[in-house]
Amino acid sequence: MTDVIARDLTVWLADELHDPAIRVDGLRRTSVGYSRENWVFDATWHDGGEARTGAFIARRDPVGSVLETDRRLEFGILDALKDSAVPVPRVRWLDADGVRLGRPSIVMDLADGVCDYMALNGSRPLERRVAIAHRLYDRLADIHLLDWRALGLGEILEDPGGRAPLAALDHWEAELKRVRLEPEPEMKLVIAWLRRHAPDSAVTTLVHGDFKPGNVLMQGDEVTLVLDWETAHLGDPLEDIGWVTNPLRAGEHRIPGAWEPADLIERWSARTGFTADPAAVRWWNILANFKQAMTVLTGKHAFADGRFDRILHEPVAIYRLFLTLIEG
Amino acid sequence: MRPTVTEQLDGLRRILAETIVPEVTSPYPAEILGGVIGALDALQANWHRIPAFLRWDIEATAGVLEAAQPLLDADLAAKVAAMKADDDPTDLAALETRQMRMRELLVEAMPAILADPDETGAYPRMIALFRERTERFPFSMAARPPVKKA
Numbered sequence: 001m002t003d004v005i006a007r008d009l010t011v012w013l014a015d016e017l018h019d020p021a022i023r024v025d026g027l028r029r030t031s032v033g034y035s036r037e038n039w040v041f042d043a044t045w046h047d048g049g050e051a052r053t054g055a056f057i058a059r060r061d062p063v064g065s066v067l068e069t070d071r072r073l074e075f076g077i078l079d080a081l082k083d084s085a086v087p088v089p090r091v092r093w094l095d096a097d098g099v100r101l102g103r104p105s106i107v108m109d110l111a112d113g114v115c116d117y118m119a120l121n122g123s124r125p126l127e128r129r130v131a132i133a134h135r136l137y138d139r140l141a142d143i144h145l146l147d148w149r150a151l152g153l154g155e156i157l158e159d160p161g162g163r164a165p166l167a168a169l170d171h172w173e174a175e176l177k178r179v180r181l182e183p184e185p186e187m188k189l190v191i192a193w194l195r196r197h198a199p200d201s202a203v204t205t206l207v208h209g210d211f212k213p214g215n216v217l218m219q220g221d222e223v224t225l226v227l228d229w230e231t232a233h234l235g236d237p238l239e240d241i242g243w244v245t246n247p248l249r250a251g252e253h254r255i256p257g258a259w260e261p262a263d264l265i266e267r268w269s270a271r272t273g274f275t276a277d278p279a280a281v282r283w284w285n286i287l288a289n290f291k292q293a294m295t296v297l298t299g300k301h302a303f304a305d306g307r308f309d310r311i312l313h314e315p316v317a318i319y320r321l322f323l324t325l326i327e328g
Numbered sequence: 329m330r331p332t333v334t335e336q337l338d339g340l341r342r343i344l345a346e347t348i349v350p351e352v353t354s355p356y357p358a359e360i361l362g363g364v365i366g367a368l369d370a371l372q373a374n375w376h377r378i379p380a381f382l383r384w385d386i387e388a389t390a391g392v393l394e395a396a397q398p399l400l401d402a403d404l405a406a407k408v409a410a411m412k413a414d415d416d417p418t419d420l421a422a423l424e425t426r427q428m429r430m431r432e433l434l435v436e437a438m439p440a441i442l443a444d445p446d447e448t449g450a451y452p453r454m455i456a457l458f459r460e461r462t463e464r465f466p467f468s469m470a471a472r473p474p475v476k477k478a
Binding site for chain 2: 028029030182183184185186188189192296309310311312313314315316317318319320323327
């Protein structure tokens with residue numbers, strides 16, 4: 001497969017960079033990422049007689065995945081954010097219909113930096129990890145502070161307005177109907193609870209959708225790029241707050257005793273000026289787990305269809321957490 | 329019957345780990361291969377628990393539906409009643425089909441159960457079923473590659 005991708009990438013980039021003699025070298029699929037195929041490579045070409053080189057990453061839709069998302073939207077969001085206060089990868093080319101690499105793909109510059117999903121709980125001293133947490137979640141606040149209308153995001157993304165929680169729930173309930181292999185009464189229980197307790201949304205912002213230490217690039221202790229925008233959308237910023245304070249992902253987002261959800265919310269509120277009603281955050285915590293369960297069920301479906309290379313079972317650990325969050 | 333199912337799964341895992349893994353150097357195939365070996369480990373350890381789990385799940389779900397009977401409309405109550413015939417407990421495919429059908433019926437009954445959480449005891453029984461099910465389920469969410477031994 002690697003030879004075919006290399007050949008097709010060479011043809012694609014030759015067209016984009018207007019150099020039929022372009023070379024693609026070192027192509028390899030990384031093991032990072034469950035939802036998209038990530039292919040990294042170097043390219044060498046000539047521009048006006050001058051030799052140029054670049055390192056790139058092609059993100060291609062897999063045959064099957066834990067998540068179904070749209071490369072056109074991801075490209076549009078990244079392109080809109082390219083000169084914003086939030087540093088994002090530079091997108092180069094979009095193949096929305098899969099005519100270049102067989103499936104929808106985007107090519108981005110490969111940036112320097114380290115992706116460390118345990119940056120907050122690794123080997124650095126505590127004060128450095130807390131400082132990283134400040135920088136990291138300030139980036140999240142910066143996403144919520146973006147003027148999405150001025151950036152043109154209103155032209156490609158739908159604004160759910162005050163019913164953002166119910167719009168999110170509608171979306172994920174429809175996804176459940178689409179991917180479920182078997183009855184999932186536990187999910188039905190959670191949907192019923194979420195419908196009964198849905199809060200209103202006070203403000204619409206850009207929502208990253210999967211913000212975590214593993215989705216940023218770092219150089220030293222600095223957060224230099226925010227990655228993985230495939231689930232970004234317009235909605236309630238508390239969706240991201242519910243995601244990063246989700247008890248299931250505490251190992252990535254919290255520093256026990258030094259960076260707890262209350263610290264994160266206090267700093268985020270001070271930076272954004274937005275409030276975070278505890279009942280609404282709890283609601284979004286539960287929706288965050290619904291989304292987590294959906295990735296498992298989507299992957300389970302894709303595996304059973306022969307489209308996904310990892311075997312997944314019922315997300316009973318998430319069901320257990322649901323029962324704790326809902327029933328106590 | 330030798331090799332037993334457990335022995336076969338263990339042998340497949342060993343072949344992959346000892347013969348194939350050392351030859352696979354590309355990151356993605358190596359990671360996927362680790363996951364396959366982890367899944368074979370999980371199957372070897374837990375496959376024999378599957379029939380007992382399915383039987384328990386069917387009976388416990390039937391208990392919830394029985395408690396919910398007064399809440400159900402006639403059609404649904406008739407469907408629940410029709411599920412009372414016993415299957416051969418050694419027929420794994422029949423157990424899988426029956427377990428899925430019972431879970432479907434529970435989903436159909438849930439609006440009535442959720443609308444009346446205290447009256448019949450069906451709601452607390454359903455929650456207890458969900459809790460116990462998370463403890464009894466024979467597999468974890470995702471197979472992990474085995475930890476390399478020093």
